[in-house]
Amino acid sequence: MTERVKLRDYHAAVWSEPVVMEMGYPGRRGLAIPEAEDGVRQAVGDAEQLVPASMRRKAPPRLPELSQPEVLRHYLHLSQQTLSMMGINLFGTCTMKYNPRVAEQASMVPKMAELHPYQDEETLQGILEVIYRFDEMCRAVSGMDQFVFQPGGGSHAAFTHACVMRGYHGARGELEQRNEVITTLFSHCCNPAVAATAGFKVINLMPEENGYPSVDALKAAVSERTAGLMTVCPNDLGIYNPHIDEWVKIVHDAGGLCFYDHANFNGVMGLTRARDIGFDACMYMLHKTFGASKGGMGPAGGAYGCTEELAEYLPVPIVTYDGSTYHLDYDRPDSIGKIREFWGNAQVVLKAYAWVLAMGADGIHEARELSVLGNNYLEKLLMDIKGVSKSFPNMTKRRLEMTRFGWDQLTQDTGVDTVDIQHRMTDWGLDAYWMAHPPPIVPEPFTPEAGETPPVEDLEYWAAVLEHIASEAYSNPEVVKTSPHRQAVHRVDFAALQDPARRAMTWRAHLKKRNPEG
Amino acid sequence: MAGSPEEKKPGGVRKVGLIVNPIAGMGGRVGLKGTDGAILSTARALGAVPQAGVKAARALRRLALSADEFELLTCPGEMGAVAAQSAGLSGFDVVEVGDGPLEGDPLGDGAPEDGPTGPGHTKEAACEMMRRGVDLLLFAGGDGTARDIADVVGVEVPTLGIPAGVKIYSGVFATTPENAGNLAVLFVAAGTSTTLREAEVVDVDEEAMRQGRLSASLYGSMNVLVAPQMVAGPKSGGAGDVDAVASAARDVARAMEPGCLYIVGPGTTTRAVTRHLNLDGTLLGVDAILDGQFVGTDLSEQQILELLDEADSRGSVEFARARIVVGVIGGQGYIFGRGNQQIGPEVIRRVGTDHIAVVATAAKLLSLTRGVLLVDTGDPELDRDLEGFRRVVVGVDQETLFRVES
Numbered sequence: 001m002t003e004r005v006k007l008r009d010y011h012a013a014v015w016s017e018p019v020v021m022e023m024g025y026p027g028r029r030g031l032a033i034p035e036a037e038d039g040v041r042q043a044v045g046d047a048e049q050l051v052p053a054s055m056r057r058k059a060p061p062r063l064p065e066l067s068q069p070e071v072l073r074h075y076l077h078l079s080q081q082t083l084s085m086m087g088i089n090l091f092g093t094c095t096m097k098y099n100p101r102v103a104e105q106a107s108m109v110p111k112m113a114e115l116h117p118y119q120d121e122e123t124l125q126g127i128l129e130v131i132y133r134f135d136e137m138c139r140a141v142s143g144m145d146q147f148v149f150q151p152g153g154g155s156h157a158a159f160t161h162a163c164v165m166r167g168y169h170g171a172r173g174e175l176e177q178r179n180e181v182i183t184t185l186f187s188h189c190c191n192p193a194v195a196a197t198a199g200f201k202v203i204n205l206m207p208e209e210n211g212y213p214s215v216d217a218l219k220a221a222v223s224e225r226t227a228g229l230m231t232v233c234p235n236d237l238g239i240y241n242p243h244i245d246e247w248v249k250i251v252h253d254a255g256g257l258c259f260y261d262h263a264n265f266n267g268v269m270g271l272t273r274a275r276d277i278g279f280d281a282c283m284y285m286l287h288k289t290f291g292a293s294k295g296g297m298g299p300a301g302g303a304y305g306c307t308e309e310l311a312e313y314l315p316v317p318i319v320t321y322d323g324s325t326y327h328l329d330y331d332r333p334d335s336i337g338k339i340r341e342f343w344g345n346a347q348v349v350l351k352a353y354a355w356v357l358a359m360g361a362d363g364i365h366e367a368r369e370l371s372v373l374g375n376n377y378l379e380k381l382l383m384d385i386k387g388v389s390k391s392f393p394n395m396t397k398r399r400l401e402m403t404r405f406g407w408d409q410l411t412q413d414t415g416v417d418t419v420d421i422q423h424r425m426t427d428w429g430l431d432a433y434w435m436a437h438p439p440p441i442v443p444e445p446f447t448p449e450a451g452e453t454p455p456v457e458d459l460e461y462w463a464a465v466l467e468h469i470a471s472e473a474y475s476n477p478e479v480v481k482t483s484p485h486r487q488a489v490h491r492v493d494f495a496a497l498q499d500p501a502r503r504a505m506t507w508r509a510h511l512k513k514r515n516p517e518g
Numbered sequence: 519m520a521g522s523p524e525e526k527k528p529g530g531v532r533k534v535g536l537i538v539n540p541i542a543g544m545g546g547r548v549g550l551k552g553t554d555g556a557i558l559s560t561a562r563a564l565g566a567v568p569q570a571g572v573k574a575a576r577a578l579r580r581l582a583l584s585a586d587e588f589e590l591l592t593c594p595g596e597m598g599a600v601a602a603q604s605a606g607l608s609g610f611d612v613v614e615v616g617d618g619p620l621e622g623d624p625l626g627d628g629a630p631e632d633g634p635t636g637p638g639h640t641k642e643a644a645c646e647m648m649r650r651g652v653d654l655l656l657f658a659g660g661d662g663t664a665r666d667i668a669d670v671v672g673v674e675v676p677t678l679g680i681p682a683g684v685k686i687y688s689g690v691f692a693t694t695p696e697n698a699g700n701l702a703v704l705f706v707a708a709g710t711s712t713t714l715r716e717a718e719v720v721d722v723d724e725e726a727m728r729q730g731r732l733s734a735s736l737y738g739s740m741n742v743l744v745a746p747q748m749v750a751g752p753k754s755g756g757a758g759d760v761d762a763v764a765s766a767a768r769d770v771a772r773a774m775e776p777g778c779l780y781i782v783g784p785g786t787t788t789r790a791v792t793r794h795l796n797l798d799g800t801l802l803g804v805d806a807i808l809d810g811q812f813v814g815t816d817l818s819e820q821q822i823l824e825l826l827d828e829a830d831s832r833g834s835v836e837f838a839r840a841r842i843v844v845g846v847i848g849g850q851g852y853i854f855g856r857g858n859q860q861i862g863p864e865v866i867r868r869v870g871t872d873h874i875a876v877v878a879t880a881a882k883l884l885s886l887t888r889g890v891l892l893v894d895t896g897d898p899e900l901d902r903d904l905e906g907f908r909r910v911v912v913g914v915d916q917e918t919l920f921r922v923e924s
Binding site: 185192196200201202203204205206208213216217220221411415417439440441481495498499 | 576694695696697703704707880881883884889906907909912915916917918919920921
């Protein structure tokens with residue numbers, strides 16, 4: 001299927017750009033500021049005195065002295081070296097999708113960008129309406145009764161649940177007794193982490209032959225100490241646990257709460273609803289599933305929703321509507337308080353709202369179908385490549401929106417491992433793939449996720465590149481092991497990064513470590 | 519000490535030793551379970567070819583990139599020099615090995631350069647390398663080779679196994695030959711520091727295995743290089759293990775109740791529990807602790823039963839009268855019946871199957887070949903009682919549920 005694909009010879013720009021601190025010439029300026037006129041000077045007085053003495057510099061900062069074009073050229077070169085590749089990115093477990101420019105535009109209009117949460121709520125009616133209506137949309141896809149968007153991301157939304165769970169059991173006087181949270185090894189690793197952060201003991205269930213733990217394992221884990229279950233479905237391998245409704249019942253019967261981490265929502269969105277399965281709470285990542293941009297540690301958004309029974313513990317404020325005006329309700333005595341300042345990343349909520357309006361219910365259904373179809377097509381292409389195997393091969397049911405593979409056979413045959421291949425693929429204009437969340441269980445793992453936005457040619461190109469690299473591994477392993485060859489920087493000296501004597505976070509530290517004497 | 523960073527000697531170039539067991543791994547491709555003992559001639563007859571030298575060369579090719587930063591000391595011929603040459607290294611030093619037939623030499627010809635070698639050669643080479651002050655000892659082989667190295671080197675010098683044998687149950691090997699090379703590069707690189715971890719040397723009885731029985735035992739431990747924690751990821755299964763052992767041990771130690779007799783089985787993880795109490799437990803034996811103090815070390819089954827008698831005679835305590843703390847033996851996952859036979863069926867019954875704490879790191883559990891824990895107490899009825907899901911302590915406030923089978 002991939003033999004007709006022609007590989008593109010990508011090469012990054014290489015500028016060997018110096019550090020800006022090494023550039024410039026004494027006296028060179030980017031902007032010549034004219035002397036102030038006498039009238040201005042008299043009106044202002046001694047401008048230096050306007051700055052409190054304690055804040056005044058004794059000497060000017062040692063900054064490089066450059067002209068405007070030099071500065072622009074320098075940063076353009078850096079951006080070309082680091083950002084020039086808008087490659088095909090099938091970064092699994094992260095649901096990469098195209099971020100519609102119209103939503104980006106909407107978030108940047110001054111009416112949105114210049115809002116401040118300290119404004120009076122009467123002057124914030126527009127964004128409050130967006131939040132209120134987006135809450136209703138989230139309720140519709142989940143079946144939950146109330147959402148908040150205060151968490152700054154997915155793990156933060158899961159932490160919100162851990163706190164709500166603490167509030168719920170605390171109100172019943174059972175918090176001391178119910179101190180165990182059950183999760184599974186292939187849930188998102190934030191699930192055990194946030195439970196532990198909130199003070200719970202973590203009980204992890206191991207995957208069995210189908211890639212998920214058995215009902216018997218869960219039965220053995222629950223007890224009067226169970227505070228709740230925190231899990232994803234499908235899991236980190238794209239495998240859906242067909243007994244998930246039975247799981248929820250077992251945990252409820254033991255007195256625990258059930259939290260559905262929708263990190264992998266793309267494979268089930270519009271098809272199943274957390275509440276219908278029996279879950280008490282769930283979370284979505286607006287920056288992946290809902291079309292807002294992801295990555296670069298940029299603004300993300302976690303949507304946390306729960307049933308009416310848990311809603312009293314939600315962080316404040318909640319956006320309410322009295323039929324004519326939207327309000328911020330802080331008067332919630334059992335609230336867990338604040339998870340983050342204000343009410344979340346409003347721009348991200350706006351982008352997600354725009355995405356849902358653009359997609360519509362039918363569009364969301366179609367996106368799910370395309371992402372599952374795309375993954376299964378990609379899986380077919382990848383399984384034809386020598387040296388690739390699928391995790392949990394005994395699990396014959398189809399994976400949903402992603403599949404975890406391994407290069408174990410190829411590594412045994414050739415010595416080329418998954419990190420080598422990850423480096424090499426960037427030589428063909430592909431973004432480095434995602435391997436796996438820790439712990440490493442599938443040997444030499446990689447996890448692509450097609451998502452609904454790339455066209456079929458992108459999937460075929462992606463598979464063709466991997467096929468080419470696999471054949472290189474068998475014929476000329478050194479070329480893969482020494483890759484990348486066509487990036488701005490080929491190999492980073494990791495030993496130096498780990499060496500406190502050599503690594504430096506600032507220019508001043510760099511100089512000090514290079515010349516300890518002077 | 520395990521876990522302490524190994525600082526580079528000021529001004530010195532590091533001396534790396536390499537020992538290749540040329541016959542390691544020869545049984546695998548012809549369906550044998552190893553090449554210990556007289557099976558070697560069968561392996562050769564079935565067409566087995568040497569693997570270890572090739573794998574050692576794969577590791578050395580990574581190391582060759584830093585050739586200026588270390589001195590290599592290896593053995594003649596197939597025991598190291600051939601691999602070093604094929605990795606493009608030159609100017610290395612070679613120790614003398616073999617002077618007539620050696621102990622354990624399978625074919626009795628004792629010629630390391632062109633013929634089979636035996637455990638005697640490995641040990642002799644390791645002794646000589648210790649004498650010449652190597653900073654790191656790399657060896658290519660399997661569990662049998664690791665045993666020989668451990669006998670000589672113990673925890674004195676940092677070591678790392680290049681996986682080349684059929685049996686790799688010990689925790690002393692890198693995941694791939696290349697990763698062994700990568701770790702060694704970090705070790706020799708100027709100004710860098712690497713972490714050491716005390717890892718167990720485990721071996722199975724090959725003869726029993728060929729007859730379909732698994733019989734793993736713990737033979738000792740070595741200090742091995744582990745990846746620095748900053749690069750934790752799929753390539754470094756062992757990273758963070760030092761902390762993980764300490765964390766799991768701490769959870770068990772802090773849960774210890776007054777007046778309760780703790781019967782602590784062998785292994786590095788359980789010994790970390792005793793060390794957490796500032797006691798120095800035995801690695802291969804069973805120790806007993808009461809109220810934070812040893813009441814017996816390296817105990818026999820009879821001695822444990824006598825301690826249980828004493829515990830009974832002390833009358834009731836608030837919780838359990840006695841508890842068993844056991845680790846997990848190597849790649850197979852035995853919690854009873856391998857290496858801790860002192861904790862026999864009668865001991866387990868008297869303590870009670872609900873009063874057993876299993877402690878292991880998540881990394882060790884995940885490396886188990888069958889994905890289950892195993893028991894073979896010698897009492898089939900007790901084995902059945904021990905079956906089912908059991909919680910394993912993997913860290914402070916962290917447990918993993920694992921299926922126990924017999």
